[in-house]
Amino acid sequence: MTAEHRMKKEIQNMYLSPIRDISFRASQLASRGLPVVSFGAGDTVFDTPEPVKQAAVKAITENRSHYETIQGNSVLRQKIAARYRRNYGLGYEEDEILITAAGTESIFDAFLALISPGDEVIVVSPAFINYENCIILAGGKTVFAPVRESDGFEPDADMIESLITAKTRMLVINNPCNPTGAVFSEECVKRLADLAVKYDLLVFSDEVYDGIIYDGFPYTPIASLPGMKERTIIANSFSKLLAMTGWRIGYLAACGGIMESLFKVHHYSTACQPTFIQDALAETIDLPEVDDALKRMLRIMDKNRNRVTQWLKTHSRLSAVEPKGAFYYFIRVSDCNMSGRTFASRLLEEKYVAVIPGEGLGKDFSDYIRLSYAVDEETLEEGLSRIDCFLDEIVR
Known part of the structure; x- marks a missing residue:
């Protein structure tokens, strides 16, 4: 063989x-x-900001090198939830946040947990290639919804609706977007949310660049719209926002049975992220420095x-x-x-x-x-x- x-x-x-x-x-x-x-x-x-590095060194010298809880550092998850309440009015609780090995694991956990063989997943394209490959790994089928330069690289809700079938399980968006740099208008996000509710779709929203927006352009997380929090999985990371790409630390936000499913895959993939890194972020992410x-x-x-x-x-x-x-x-x-x-x-x-x-x-x-x-x-x-x-x- x-x-x-x-x-x-x-x-x-x-x-x-x-x-x-x-x-x-x-x-x-x-x-x-x-x-x-x-x-x-x-x-x-x-x-990486100096306070984060110093806090990590301190945690190491204090022997914070043993297992953390599987879901992640409690204080860090509380502060992440507070960020979503403060910035977007989203009421996530501590147990609705899961600390992951950055955005890469978040994609893996979500797609393996929520996509079954034969499911169709609509991906707004161009997109991070991990989406398609993790959909393949889960046995799903990727259906691309390409954006157009003439539309400012915003998704076309009418096009997306034309791609929805009885097998469609999930819509995947990346907002702000890699590689186009687009930040979707509130009207665009509302139209995508309406489709998700109308066709009972899950939405995987990759938001790792949500803190890198220019000219005060308004940002609307899709989970903040009516009927969307319960069907949205948010993936975020400290990699881009705090220049921590090599630290491999991020998180998922979701509620109810969705989080239970994400937790199971996370449990058997990475189990937990390094304790001293989580301690460092819990201590520093809300510092003025x-x-x-x-x-x-x-x-x-x-x-x-x-x-x-x-x-x-x-x-x-x-x-x-x-x-x-x-x-x-x-x-x-x-x-x-x-x-x-x-x-x-x-x-x-x-x-x-x-x-x-x-x-x-x-x-x-x-x-x-x-x-x-x-x-x-x-x-x-x-x-x-x-x-x-x-x-x-x-x-x-």
Whole structure:
């Protein structure tokens, strides 16, 4: 029997991340001493706020290295619930919060717990590729609902309704969105909520960028609308908001029987997250110093966003919608007479600048690349300058 025959059908149908492929190629070039500029990975140049680091060290020295409760640190869950009450008027209780290994585990737990073989799941696309792969693992079928640049990358509720069948179990949204940077208007979110209620759908709402929004644009969590809290699973993380991607810590918010199901999968996957990390966050997430660090990070990213916006105006062959949230620009490159994959590959090999091809985030987006601007000013300017040279050379 071959190795392939021993694999589950679902595992055979999964695929590895093209984002990781670009990152691997970029790291190979850098290991050879080449000056790679990375606009690729969904990480930031910023450091975890100092109070969080100091609290973690303190917890380690106090031997807070044994098992935490499976659901997570009680004080941390209380503070997360308080954040949702304070910011969005959402009345989550402590036992409706589950601490996870960041957004990645949250997706895994939710899809394995709530999707059965044969269920259809509508995913607003382009999207984080973990959604589709975890749906495959659960035995479900992914039905993509692609957004349009002409609509500001907002979901089209009429299109989504046309995709709903008797087998549709869940709608998956990412708001604010990776990779488009869209923040859905209140009217858009209301229309999606109306569909969920009308067709009795669960909604998985990935909100890991909910603290990274520009120009005071209003943000409406779908769970805050009538009839939605009881059918919504919120996934959030400290990875982006507090520059903690390597710490692997996040959470799920849900109520009733949904949380019971999530708890079971979590129980048998990671059991609990590192105690000293949870202690550190419980002690610091509401400190003014941490809030100040977040505000400083947002000011820098907003400055970078504005810089890329002005830079794009100098290139008629590039098209994009200015992001309202997150830290990505989703740029159409089809007027350069090449696909996003070719553009990204050539840019990396010829100018040592890493960006992500759009087709890796949605099969309908082969004309796009994703550019992350969560970098320092010097890196941003150097990378944009190299792309300038690349664009000049491809039209000669």
